[in-house]
Amino acid sequence: MASIRNSVTIHETIRVSPSTNSATEFCLPLTFFDMLWLNMPRAESLFFYKVTELTPELFNSVILPKLNHSLSLTLLHYLPLAGKLKWPPHAPKPAIYYSLNDAVSVSVAESKADFNRLSSNEIREAVELRPLVPELFTSDDVAELLSIQITMFPNQGFSIGFSNDHVIIDAHCLSMFMKSWVHICKKLVKEEEDHPLLPAALTPLFDRTLINDPSGTDMYLAKSWLDFHSSSRSWNIWPHDGQNSNSVRATFELTREDIKKLRDKVLSFNEFESKQLRLSTFVLTCAYVFVCLVKARGGESDRNVHFGFVADYKNRLDPPVPMNYIGNCVASHIVFTKARDFMAENGVGIVAEKISDGIKELESKGVVEQIKETLEKFMKVMSEPQQQSLGVSWSPRLDVYGFDFGWGRPKKMEIVSIDRGGAISIAKSRDEDGGAVEVGVVLDKQEMESFGSLFFDGLRNL
Incomplete structure (x- = not known):
């Protein structure tokens, strides 16, 4: 260091x-x-x-x-x-x-x-x-x-x-x-x-x-x-530096064709044919990468895994909030499940269905009800530290490679803070494929090797 x-x-x-x-x-x-x-x-x-x-x-x-x-x-x-x-x-x-x-x-x-x-x-x-x-x-x-x-x-x-x-x-x-x-x-x-x-x-x-x-x-x-926090108003209650010094970082890309094949693969399973799943690029990317992460970690199939994604409420509020509003208008949605769901043959479909159902649930309940449920789930997460925790940072809807100050577009964007555990980053790819995304991952060296093999082998077998 x-x-x-x-x-x-x-x-x-x-x-x-x-x-x-x-x-x-x-x-x-x-x-x-x-x-x-x-x-x-x-x-x-x-x-x-x-x-x-x-x-x-x-x-x-x-x-x-x-x-x-x-x-x-x-x-x-x-x-x-x-x-x-x-x-x-x-x-x-x-x-x-x-x-x-x-x-x-x-x-x-x-x-x-x-x-x-x-x-x-x-x-x-x-x-x-x-x-x-x-x-x-x-x-x-x-x-x-x-x-x-x-x-x-x-x-x-x-x-x-x-x-x-x-x-x-x-x-x-x-x-x-x-x-x-x-x-x-x-x-x-x-x-x-x-x-x-x-x-x-x-x-x-x-x-x-x-x-x-x-x-x-x-x-x-x-x-x-x-x-x-026992009535404390200090901003230093939680440590902000918890990264593992032995971790490694890499970026993995999913092309528009990869996303199409993932969608077709999920729909090929009979159990998903009649369901109205929301198989967006974001949902499929999360499902595929989360499956690879859980398999790379290994361990017992009945262990607890929870994953979260952030939903934007600007258009869900009444009246809607303008897109140029500066301040949070997002909240997390947390899903609890078992590792066996990720390890199943149709694991990508199972996880995609859970994310899709989570998005539908956001639209069927009131904002305040969702916020309170999220807080209760967060408290549960904090009380059970032995689970595998997965999350997502950034969004493929944001054009991070359009920030040209006058000396050219960025060569690369990284979300550095995902090295503090659990989260991946998902961003629109620089290659302007129209539907390609890049995924930032931080793991220990052994898990990264396993994740890389699972990621590329899985795409080859679609």
């Missing part, structure tokens, strides 16, 4: 702000959707940009200044992201406090590592990506919401790493923030424009009245939080 850390040098850490002088503090309340993500491990994402002619002069005199300046202009629209999460003693629930003087921490670094290997799909140690994502300051009293690290790889390219608190930024919100930053940066590159405006689709809405909560679910969740 020390040698890996030594391959990255932090040259400076600056505070990028909207460049205003007002000290007036504003308060953005948390909705019940936000409350579900209190003190969850921070989300960490990483984007690699290949620039083969990248010299320190080009990086320091052109790329870095434009990124920082456009970030400052972007924060004028996204002020709460520069704020802090606090729970004052007199307040019934936490909130985000921010002012026009707040800033986002940006670390500027240089790496001696092999850019092409780090940004590849091949197996490499998971800890190798950790020095490329920044720390996110958290204390008992306050928690930062966003920090960024920009790392130069001389003559190879650069990376942009994000650490963010899920309490305000889900995957959709981070994607929208990135699109806004890209839009403003490219305007500066092309037009030398000092104050470019954002199009309507990228203009963020922070209006919390858009989330109706007549039954006070936010206060129910605040009380549940305090009960679970």
Whole structure:
């Protein structure tokens, strides 16, 4: 780990702000959707940009200044992201406090590592990506919401790493923030424009009245939080660093043809022919990868396995929430089952059916009922640590490879935080196949070898 850390040098850490002088503090309340993500491990994402002619002069005199300046202009629209999460003693629930003087921490670094290997799909140690994502300051009293690290790889390219608190930024919100930053940066590159405006689709809405909560679910969740944490309001209750130093990381791709074959395979079993299954790319990808993960782990077939997926409620609320709303509008759905379901001959179909049924259940019940059920299931998960836990980060609906600041599309995107156990990442593939996805996986070395064999052998046998 020390040698890996030594391959990255932090040259400076600056505070990028909207460049205003007002000290007036504003308060953005948390909705019940936000409350579900209190003190969850921070989300960490990483984007690699290949620039083969990248010299320190080009990086320091052109790329870095434009990124920082456009970030400052972007924060004028996204002020709460520069704020802090606090729970004052007199307040019934936490909130985000921010002012026009707040800033986002940006670390500027240089790496001696092999850019092409780090940004590849091949197996490499998971800890190798950790020095490329920044720390996110958290204390008992306050928690930062966003920090960024920009790392130069001389003559190879650069990376942009994000650490963010899920309490305000889900995957959709981070994607929208990135699109806004890209839009403003490219305007500066092309037009030398000092104050470019954002199009309507990228203009963020922070209006919390858009989330109706007549039954006070936010206060129910605040009380549940305090009960679970013995009335502590500290943001340092749970450790945020739990990755296994022996883990390895790799990316696996499913083409549009692979997805079609998986769908046909599931429908070939008589038990699924007459059922109205929702066999979307997301459902089939989760089912196939989860089956490979459980088989790679091995163990008794009657052991407990639970898996979760996140549902977006924007279009499920009445009235629907606009797509440019910034704040959580997602909640997890957890399914409990046995390893034998994954190990069966028709395991992909069984798991796909469970995910499909879970999606239907989301649509048949009220939002508040779903939220409370999720909380109860989460408590059950916490009380039974011996289960195999599976989850999903990011979404194939988000075009992560469209974030071109002016020096080309990302070569690779990684969700670094999946190295903290259980989750995979699913993203739209860079190859623009129209239906291809890439799946990020972190496992110990032996399990990764087994998973790789199961993954590729299974596709060959479809």
